[in-house]
Amino acid sequence: MEKLIQQLKEDTLQSDYAQKKLVFGEGKQNAKICMVGEAPGGDEEKQGRPFVGKAGKNLSSFLEAVGLKREEIYITNVVKFRPTNISPKTGKFVNRPPKKTEIAFFLPYLMKELALVQPEIIVTLGNVPLKAITGQESASIGDMHGEITKTKEGYQLFPLYHPAAIIYNRSLTETYDADLQILKKYLHM
Numbered sequence: 001m002e003k004l005i006q007q008l009k010e011d012t013l014q015s016d017y018a019q020k021k022l023v024f025g026e027g028k029q030n031a032k033i034c035m036v037g038e039a040p041g042g043d044e045e046k047q048g049r050p051f052v053g054k055a056g057k058n059l060s061s062f063l064e065a066v067g068l069k070r071e072e073i074y075i076t077n078v079v080k081f082r083p084t085n086i087s088p089k090t091g092k093f094v095n096r097p098p099k100k101t102e103i104a105f106f107l108p109y110l111m112k113e114l115a116l117v118q119p120e121i122i123v124t125l126g127n128v129p130l131k132a133i134t135g136q137e138s139a140s141i142g143d144m145h146g147e148i149t150k151t152k153e154g155y156q157l158f159p160l161y162h163p164a165a166i167i168y169n170r171s172l173t174e175t176y177d178a179d180l181q182i183l184k185k186y187l188h189m
Helices: 002-013 042-047 054-065 100-117 127-134 170-187
Strands: 033-037 074-077 084-086 093-095 121-125 156-160
Touching: 002 100, 033 100, 033 127, 042 054, 054 170, 074 100, 100 127, 121 127, 121 170, 127 156, 156 170
Parallel strands: 033 074, 033 121, 121 156
Antiparallel strands: 084 093
């Protein structure tokens, strides 16, 4: 993993993203489960770790619900830096979805990262990682959540709504909880 991180650092320095602070994946090598989000947020950028902000708190609840601890999984993002815009209201940086060019730049590194971890199952958190890993622009979390499928690389894939989704849309809580129960059954087979 260290070689991959070093290569990514070097390649990023030669790119449009040279000034960005990178946040790498972390966790257990050869983990049974790998969780993939879209990109770090502000807290993740500050701490240099994935899923430590509000979504990280929801992630901790998610892990508890399926009987896992953070140290038992590997967690990463498609894009390795915080994509931002400047808010017209506050003049401060705010999160934005990653651009296709950003996803395209980081996707080869994500796929190498997955090949090194070799998880039994990949849990995508939201549409961005689902589309990136499947390679299908038409893939939709609304259509695919809670169902186990296979990727062209042979990984078991379990799409979930992003943990932050239930912060902004409480009506997804029941769906999210039901999906977690499906995942829990699968993990304990």
